[in-house]
Amino acid sequence: MATVLKITLNSETATQQFAQKLAQNIKPPMVIYLQGDLGVGKTTFARSFIQFFGFDKVKSPTYSLVESYQNDAINIHHFDCYRLSDPEELEYIGIRDYTNTPAIQLIEWAELGTGMIAPADLTIALSGDSETRELMLTAQNDIGNTLLQCV
Numbered sequence: 726m727a728t729v730l731k732i733t734l735n736s737e738t739a740t741q742q743f744a745q746k747l748a749q750n751i752k753p754p755m756v757i758y759l760q761g762d763l764g765v766g767k768t769t770f771a772r773s774f775i776q777f778f779g780f781d782k783v784k785s786p787t788y789s790l791v792e793s794y795q796n797d798a799i800n801i802h803h804f805d806c807y808r809l810s811d812p813e814e815l816e817y818i819g820i821r822d823y824t825n826t827p828a829i830q831l832i833e834w835a836e837l838g839t840g841m842i843a844p845a846d847l848t849i850a851l852s853g854d855s856e857t858r859e860l861m862l863t864a865q866n867d868i869g870n871t872l873l874q875c876v
Contacts, residue, residue, distance in 0.1 A: 728864040741773035748777035750875035758835040761851035800828035806837040815841040
């Protein structure tokens with residue numbers, strides 16, 4: 726049975742702080758799906774998560790499909806599948822090269838990459854409007870369960 730954790734965050738700053746709290750408990754490899762409508766904070770969440778590891782300039786991968794961040798401590802790949810018309814397009818960017826290393830994968834719009842991307846360890850569904858965000862974190866396996874116990 727999947728572990729589910731529901732959290733209400735009352736500001737963009739609270740969302741950023743939660744993303745960094747989650748990041749401090751991550752051990753690669755890990756696959757996290759970020760789900761939700763346009764404008765609910767998926768990219769803000771991902772940006773704060775990545776910045777925790779010392780990357781100041783974090784770009785949205787909306788047009789490039791993937792942005793990678795590597796240093797001595799971590800390897801992160803941030804995917805945004807929103808512009809995919811077919812999951813096979815991920816082959817053109819070398820999706821297998823990104824999944825063959827012990828990295829953290831943050832994947833927005835994962836449903837558009839079905840069949841080509843790795844299964845999630847943790848799914849974070851974001852919803853809400855204005856400043857209030859509802860996050861529903863669902864562990865998809867033991868790796869995700871372990872992470873949720875740390876949050």
